Amino acid sequence: MSKILLDVALIHEPVVNRRGETIGSAVTNLDLHDIARACRTYGVDTYWVVTPFAEQQELASQIIGHWVDGYGKKANPDRGNALSLIRLCSTLDEVIAATRTKWGTEVQVIATCARPQEDTIGYREMQRRLEKQQPALLLFGTAWGLAPEVFTSVDSTLPPVNGSGDYNHLSVRSAASIILDRLVGERV
Amino acid sequence: MSKILLDVALIHEPVVNRRGETIGSAVTNLDLHDIARACRTYGVDTYWVVTPFAEQQELASQIIGHWVDGYGKKANPDRGNALSLIRLCSTLDEVIAATRTKWGTEVQVIATCARPQEDTIGYREMQRRLEKQQPALLLFGTAWGLAPEVFTSVDSTLPPVNGSGDYNHLSVRSAASIILDRLVGERV
Numbered sequence: 414m415s416k417i418l419l420d421v422a423l424i425h426e427p428v429v430n431r432r433g434e435t436i437g438s439a440v441t442n443l444d445l446h447d448i449a450r451a452c453r454t455y456g457v458d459t460y461w462v463v464t465p466f467a468e469q470q471e472l473a474s475q476i477i478g479h480w481v482d483g484y485g486k487k488a489n490p491d492r493g494n495a496l497s498l499i500r501l502c503s504t505l506d507e508v509i510a511a512t513r514t515k516w517g518t519e520v521q522v523i524a525t526c527a528r529p530q531e532d533t534i535g536y537r538e539m540q541r542r543l544e545k546q547q548p549a550l551l552l553f554g555t556a557w558g559l560a561p562e563v564f565t566s567v568d569s570t571l572p573p574v575n576g577s578g579d580y581n582h583l584s585v586r587s588a589a590s591i592i593l594d595r596l597v598g599e600r601v
Numbered sequence: 602m603s604k605i606l607l608d609v610a611l612i613h614e615p616v617v618n619r620r621g622e623t624i625g626s627a628v629t630n631l632d633l634h635d636i637a638r639a640c641r642t643y644g645v646d647t648y649w650v651v652t653p654f655a656e657q658q659e660l661a662s663q664i665i666g667h668w669v670d671g672y673g674k675k676a677n678p679d680r681g682n683a684l685s686l687i688r689l690c691s692t693l694d695e696v697i698a699a700t701r702t703k704w705g706t707e708v709q710v711i712a713t714c715a716r717p718q719e720d721t722i723g724y725r726e727m728q729r730r731l732e733k734q735q736p737a738l739l740l741f742g743t744a745w746g747l748a749p750e751v752f753t754s755v756d757s758t759l760p761p762v763n764g765s766g767d768y769n770h771l772s773v774r775s776a777a778s779i780i781l782d783r784l785v786g787e788r789v
Contacts, residue, residue, distance in 0.1 A: 417765070443631055443772075446772065447775055450770055450772055450775065453764075453768045453770075454762070454764035454765075454766075455764040456766060489619070494768065574786065576641075576785060576786060577604075577605070577642075577644035578642075580642050580679070580682065582638055582641075582642070582679045582680070582683065583638050583778065584631075584634065584638055584774070586631075586635055586778075587638065587639050587774060587775065590771065590775035590776075590779050591778050594779045594782065594783070595782070595786075598762065598763070598764060598779070
């Protein structure tokens with residue numbers, strides 16, 4: 414596949430907890446690492462980590478700095494290569510504005526969800542749009558997923574990653590990896 | 602897809618470190634959780650966690666017990682549902698023997714690797730074998746991957762998960778999720 418224009422955003426606020434209440438979640442180390450490594454593998458341009466909490470941004474910044482500029486760069490340069498894709502941002506609106514500026518055009522904002530949503534776009538259709546180099550921003554929610562208000566503001570939502578039954582509790586790290594593979598990977 | 606006869610084994614010994622030396626690695630909490638959740642999603646029968654170290658087995662056992670029988674069962678039953686797929690084992694030979702006994706027949710042992718190997722089997726061919734209900738055991742290596750001696754004893758190896766470039770440093774959690782999706786998932 415030729416170069417794609419795809420960004421990923423991991424949203425920590427607004428997301429829902431297990432009771433469906435809107436919350437802000439904490440940044441976790443492996444969400445940064447695993448999703449950055451998948452983003453680098455599949456040619457994602459920027460991996461946005463979205464949290465409005467200054468302390469959480471500071472924590473993420475320290476982790477990224479260790480691997481991109483600090484001792485980690487020497488110990489495992491492949492890891493810094495992946496984590497250098499990360500940009501920290503406070504709100505989804507800021508991310509959308511930044512991607513529009515970067516690509517100089519409108520950007521399709523596509524949500525993901527473990528539960529079926531309205532206005533879904535199939536994986537193959539999304540793949541075709543990426544092949545046509547239409548810029549896209551793919552949103553993943555931490556905790557129990559993106560808050561309802563996010564779905565009303567996006568262009569489309571990808572269908573849930575269904576396996577072989579009705580269990581749909583993948584980690585966001587697994588879901589992001591699988592969805593990037595479905596959109597960009599080539600099975601051989 | 603009808604029921605598949607597929608097990609997954611996560612190998613902690615023998616694997617290689619970044620210098621290619623054969624080592625035993627440590628069990629990590631999120632390898633248990635993320636891969637168990639992916640296994641449950643894709644209908645895997647047993648998720649074998651292989652380590653010869655008694656302390657590591659004890660640690661894994663405590664984590665699993667918390668979610669399957671302890672407080673975690675009440676707090677998040679979906680998690681226990683996934684972690685209940687895990688069986689601890691000391692060696693790969695024990696796992697192979699146990700899967701043969703379970704299914705009453707020979708079992709294809711298929712390795713995975715980020716580097717190209719000989720005797721590879723394509724994803725589509727592997728998918729066809731699973732659809733024909735041929736029992737299979739899929740091996741994933743922790744650290745820098747399975748030790749060379751493992752590849753000489755398996756039936757085949759799946760090709761590396763290639764993205765859009767030459768970066769091939771996915772986490773084992775991501776790789777296992779993607780490979781299960783390629784073998785069992787259905788894109789819509």
